[in-house]
Amino acid sequence: MNKNFIRKAHRWLGLLFSLTILMSAGSGVIHNVMTRTQAPPPTARPSGEGLDVSLIQISVAEATAKLPEASQGVSAVNVRSIGGEPWYQIYVNGTRGAQYVSARDGRVDAAQDERYASEIASTFLGGAKARKTDFLTAFNNEYINIFRILPVYRFDLDDEKYTRVYVSTVTGSVTRHTDNQRQFEATIFTNFHKFGFIPNKDLRDLVLTTLTFATCVVAILGIFLFFLTRPKRR
Template sequence: MNSRLIRKLHRWLGLVFSLSVLIASGSGVIHNVMTRTQSPPPQARPSGGGMDVSAIKITVADAVSKLPGDKPEVQAVNLRGIGGQPWYQIYTKATRGPQYVSAVDGRVDAAMDEAYAAEIARNFLAGASVKKTDFLTAFNTEYINIFRILPVYRFDAGDALDTRVYVSTTTGSVTRHTDRQRQFEATIFTNFHKLGFIPDKDTRDLVLTLLTAGTFLVACLGVALFFVTRPKKR
């Protein structure tokens, strides 16, 4: 084997692909900082406003019969407390989102999903006033795919920290809580760890694969160079 050729390849490829090592080490530093400065993710537990169960007068079957259409195929039914009153949250095969029927009088309310989400957000933020600013059916640069749950509502508190929360009415909980400082750290981590500054996912995955493969190749050349240039036995 030509030791000079291996040495040159190792030197120049090492210089080129050292970028991936710098990016990986940088993301590790940011990750450690985030574990100290950011609270753990919110618990995935229902956080509505409670309910008076004695007020329930309508059965599940009666509530389903109130829905529009003929005999909808029900996939799931939850009992939610919204505004202190019990509501049936009904998922059917024919509709993408939940439908709400009052467990008190059988009233159907199409606007109850957003009202429920707003109540979850207010309770999570200790009663702070919130404003709906988005409804996400796909992931974006702030609410990325590691949070897994869609769709979600975004509510902003409008405070000095620029606090915002993402709420799922399916789980009945806040799925993400962030603010200006937390998002700044998260953006740096995403750009370093996953090359988030590349918008197209296929291109991003290709670059990550090439950088990782290049680093692997440089390591292999280093191992080969060790054996090629080792002192010969007398």
């Protein structure tokens, strides 16, 4: 092999793709900083102040009978405490959202989903009242696909940190808790580690794969160059 060619290829390719290595190293630094400055993801826990089972007056079968869509079949039924009263949270086959039927008097009220989400957010924030600002059915730049759960409600707290929480009524928990400082760190990490500044996922994956492969080539050339240029034994 031509040692000069390998040396030049290693030098220029290394210079060309050194930005990728710097960004990867930078994302590692930011990741360590985030583990120190940001709390771990919120744990799923029951919301509300407890469930008074003595208030349940109708059965699950009676509750589902209140829903015409239930004739298609029911995939899941949960009992939720909303506003101090028990509600059946019913998921009907073929529908994405939940239906709510009072376990006390059998009335149907679709507005209980948002009310339930608001109570989850308030409980998580120590009783503070947050305002609903969005309902997400798709991931975006802040609520990215690593959080996995959709749909979610977004609630904002009017404080100096601009705190916001994302709430799932399916799990009955907060799926993400962030603020401006945390999001600033997360944005840097996403841009450095996963090239989040490229909006198109297919193009982003192509660029990441190409640059990572090129970095491997540079490393392999360096290994070849080491053995080709090492001093010969007498």
